[in-house]
Amino acid sequence: MSIYNLEQLNEMHIDVLKEIGNIGAGNAATSLSQMLNTEVDMTVPKVRILNINDAATAMGGPENVVIGILAKLCGDIEGIMMFIIEQEFAKTVLTSLLGATEVSCDNLTEMELSAISEIGNIMISAYSGSISTLSQLVMKTSVPAITVDMVGALLSVPAIEMSSVSDQIIFIEDDFLSGDKDVSANMLLVPTMDSLNRLMQKLGIEL
């Protein structure tokens, strides 16, 4: 049996995705810590299957301006991954990476965009790496694309590009703690249904 939309995922499937999210976020926290040269802790990520409207609400409403970094997945697992960071997270990162003091998301410089894009790239690689390691499936990611805009406008992109049969997305919410700062970041995973079936099968999960 195979699933054809995310609504059919049961508790066990969600647990598997949670574990993937957990390992991915662990890798990501390590990478982030190395890059920022400071200790970065994380809480256990929350993995939810949400529709686009609810995901927008979970991220401060559809008009909340955020930064999205998107990469296409190809290989054994095809789909799209998008890393969404709040302005606060971007400020924290840019302050420690570039020593920037006044960061405004309204007009980020090329340098700042490039730095954030690289962070996104590392985060996406951390997650895709954890999926590859767990499943032994080959997964390549494209060069990331970055956009600063309203979260609602960004969220619909993966589902639309995949001509998805539903509005559901896999939503992994991470909390990173560095010093006295607590910043949250969100990873969206939108695999093709074929890929998701392949992944679950490879991990030995009954569908």
Next chain:
Amino acid sequence: MSNMVTIGISDMKIVKSTDALVTYALGSCVGICLYDSIMKIGGLGHIMLPVYPENNPKENKYRFADTCIPEMVNDMVRLGCNPKRIMAKIAGGAKMFDVAGDSAFGSIGARNVIAVKSCLQSFKIPIYAEDTGLNYGRTVYFYTEDGTMVVKSFSYGTKTY
């Protein structure tokens, strides 16, 4: 006092005068405003994709340009609108991400706009205003009092059509 009615993604609503419609943060989706100025009845649809998939008959009709518009027109006519009086204003259809080496990525916004226009044309509905394409998200307000469409964006401020 007017009510603000919110339209989600893949949704459509029709209201009468003194109500206003809003749909937030259109990316490559397209917002379609239809209006009958005599009846002061207006509708707003938020479509995601151009064409209804034939092999999946249980889909939400409001998700697709070619099924949302006929539903809107039907519903407006049922409320007493004259199809010959209906006019349209559209917004959205942006290309939100530029993926290096993949020019096809993000072209869905432009395809959505084309599908919306061709469907409107098949109903002989004139397009009075459009704010489409480019690379930014838009929030659309549509006022049924006078058929004004207001487009708000993060990068380019507010425009009234």
